[in-house]
Amino acid sequence: MAAPRKTCVEIGGIPIALSTCDEGFLDxxxxxxxxxxxSSLPEFxxxxxxxxxxxxxxxxxxxxxxxxxxxxxxxxxxxxxRWAPRTGRGHxxxxxxxxxxxxxxxxxxxxxLAERGGFLLHAASAICDGRAYLFxxxxxxxxxxxxxxxxxxxxxLTDEISYLRPSADGYAAFGTPFAGELAKAGENCxxxxxxxxxxxxxxxxxxxxxxxxxxxxxxxxxxxxxxxxRGLAEKLFATACDFVGRVPIRRLMFYPxxxxxxxxxxxxxxxxxxxxxxxxxxFARNFxxxxxxx
Amino acid sequence: MPENCIYIARSSAIAARALAGEMMVMNSADSxxxxxxxxxxxxxxxxDGHTPLREIVRDKICGxxxxxxxxxxxxxxxxxxELSSHGILLVSSQPLSxxxxxxxx
Numbered sequence: 001m002a003a004p005r006k007t008c009v010e011i012g013g014i015p016i017a018l019s020t021c022d023e024g025f026l027d028x029x030x031x032x033x034x035x036x037x038x039s040s041l042p043e044f045x046x047x048x049x050x051x052x053x054x055x056x057x058x059x060x061x062x063x064x065x066x067x068x069x070x071x072x073x074x075x076x077x078x079x080x081x082r083w084a085p086r087t088g089r090g091h092x093x094x095x096x097x098x099x100x101x102x103x104x105x106x107x108x109x110x111x112x113l114a115e116r117g118g119f120l121l122h123a124a125s126a127i128c129d130g131r132a133y134l135f136x137x138x139x140x141x142x143x144x145x146x147x148x149x150x151x152x153x154x155x156x157l158t159d160e161i162s163y164l165r166p167s168a169d170g171y172a173a174f175g176t177p178f179a180g181e182l183a184k185a186g187e188n189c190x191x192x193x194x195x196x197x198x199x200x201x202x203x204x205x206x207x208x209x210x211x212x213x214x215x216x217x218x219x220x221x222x223x224x225x226x227x228x229x230r231g232l233a234e235k236l237f238a239t240a241c242d243f244v245g246r247v248p249i250r251r252l253m254f255y256p257x258x259x260x261x262x263x264x265x266x267x268x269x270x271x272x273x274x275x276x277x278x279x280x281x282x283f284a285r286n287f288x289x290x291x292x293x294x
Numbered sequence: 295m296p297e298n299c300i301y302i303a304r305s306s307a308i309a310a311r312a313l314a315g316e317m318m319v320m321n322s323a324d325s326x327x328x329x330x331x332x333x334x335x336x337x338x339x340x341x342d343g344h345t346p347l348r349e350i351v352r353d354k355i356c357g358x359x360x361x362x363x364x365x366x367x368x369x370x371x372x373x374x375x376e377l378s379s380h381g382i383l384l385v386s387s388q389p390l391s392x393x394x395x396x397x398x399x
Contacts, residue, residue, distance in 0.1 A: 212314040213329040220320070220327055233322040234309040241311040241318065 004047060010038030011105070012163040012174040013190070014112060017042035022050050025096050032098050033177050035188045044088040046081075046108070051093050063107055063226040072227070074107050076100075083108060085115075102178055106161065110224050114232045117239050118165035120224040123196070124180075125162040125173045127155040127187075131194035132173035133264055134162050135252070136222045141199040144181040145256050154261070158186040161224065166239075167192060170246045194268050196243075197252035205263040208251040215249040216240050302350075302374055302383050303343030303390040310338070321381050328382065333359055334373055341383055343390030347374060 004019040005026050015038050020026050025048060030037060061076045074081040079094035081104055090108070094100040110120045123136035124143035135146045147159040157163075157173055160180030164171050171193040175186035198210070198218050210218070219240045225233070250267070254260040304310075307323045317335040319328045330338055333355060340350045351370045356363050377383040384390055 211316070213316045213318055216311075216313065216318055217327055217329070220325070230307065230322040233320070233325055237309045237318075237320045237322070238311065241313050244313060 006045075007033075008038045008040060008042050009033045009036050009105070010040055010188075011036055011109060011176055012113070012118070012165060014044070014109065015040040015042045016105070016108070017045040018048065019045065020048040020050070022048075022096075025050055028096060028098060029101070032101065035175075035185055036177050044090070044108075044112070046083075046090045046092055046104070049091070049093045050096055052095055061103070061107070061226050062228070063111075064228050072111065074104065074226075076103065079104055081108075083111070085111075106178060106224060107226050109163070111227055111232070113163075113165065114225065114227070114236050114239070116165065117235075117242070118163075118171075119236060119239055119243075121162040121164060121196075121219075122160070122222040122224060123162040124159045125157040125186075126150055127157065127173075127189065127191040128153070128194075128261070128265060129268070130191060131268060132157065132191040133194055133268075134164075134173065134196040135199050136162075136196060136218070137199035142201050142254065142256065143199065145201075146199065146254075146260065147182055149256065149258050149260060151258065151261055155187050155189060155191075156182075156184070157189070157191075159184070164193065164243070166242070171243060193247050195248045195250060195264075197250055197264070200251060200253045201256060202253035204253065204255055205260050206253045207263060207267050208253070210249055210251055212244050215244045219244060219249070299387040300347040300371070300374065301343055301345070301386050301389050302337075302341040302347055302378075303386075304338065304341050305381055305384055308382055319382055323381060326380060328377070328380070333361075333369075337370055337373060338377075338383070343384075347371070 004021045006017045006019040007029055008015050008017050018029050063074050066073050070086055071082050071084040078097060078100045079092060081090055081092040083090035092104050113119050121136060123134045124147050125132055125134045135143050137143060144159045147156055157175040158178060159182040161176050161178040163174040163176045172190050173193050174190045175188045177185040179185055223236060225236055307321060308319055309322050310317060310319045317330040317338060336354050337350055340354050347370060351367050355361060355366045374383055374385055378385045
């Protein structure tokens with residue numbers, strides 16, 4: 001039997017080695033994640049065994065912890081995987097379907113991110129003027145529409161699954177190969193998150209405030225997380241609250257034409273002006289309240 | 295259950311965070327999510343398993359909010375019943391053990 005061969009796929013700055021004895025599958029891996037292949041030292045490794053398995057359906061995915069073996073079991077009709085966080089190694093049995101592959105990687109990344117204060121969000125994301133904007137919502141809310149309407153100077157990170165990690169000054173969004181209706185992988189790049197918009201199609205372009213509680217509620221509803229684990233769920237909740245405290249979150253009602261991107265650009269400019277005004281006011285108040293000989 | 299015998303404690307299966315003056319509570323067993331108003335937050339934070347609900351209403355609610363004591367007690371019992379049905383609060387006619395308690399941040 002041939003020795004397994006590896007390729008390293010780095011999404012969100014997390015390099016994972018994927019190994020298989022099947023040359024055809026290795027080619028598939030390299031083609032599918034072409035923009036995300038990496039020469040970095042892998043942090044984790046997944047070994048693939050190909051098998052015939054049932055159809056894929058996100059509805060019946062199950063992710064549970066096997067306490068005895070200190071590992072996670074990831075199961076769906078079309079794959080079964082074991083993952084040991086302590087060693088950073090896992091084993092996947094699946095068919096050669098690239099959708100199965102995507103699903104296994106998404107689940108694995110969602111678990112790694114949960115431990116590191118990040119998350120995968122059911123959202124399109126794109127870089128505009130050096131800042132990342134996220135567009136989330138239920139299916140049909142307009143995620144793919146927003147990416148189709150994007151002007152030429154916009155860099156698409158994903159039209160389906162956004163990848164978010166905490167950074168020194170907030171959160172950073174990364175491109176992912178996980179495509180939705182657009183059937184096009186995102187660019188492998190990153191930018192600081194400027195805002196998250198929850199989309200609703202309407203007759204005009206309008207940005208509305210959301211209360212922090214409503215923002216957390218909507219965020220939690222759209223975070224991709226499959227593990228049946230109380231500790232990780234609590235970490236994710238804490239992360240969602242932190243995200244809401246650090247990133248502007250709004251509802252974006254939009255009429256689906258290119259002008260919606262003007263609203264996005266203007267939001268950022270208006271938000272920066274508002275923050276600057278508040279800072280000036282705070283400075284003025286502090287200045288007035290400071291004791292004369294302080 | 296007579297009203298003077300109600301003891302309440304926060305479940306160990308929850309996570310709670312205060313954000314912009316609102317308390318958000320998640321049942322981590324099923325990821326259901328609740329937002330508590332100011333009065334509900336006061337009851338939730340006082341749910342130590344040892345203080346009777348009637349005392350919480352008298353000292354914390356009637357002491358801090360402009361409410362009718364009888365109405366406050368009725369509303370508190372309703373609130374406690376609802377949150378216990380979602381696994382957020384534990385309710386007992388006896389003081390609850392400390393292992394079920396966890397400080398809300």
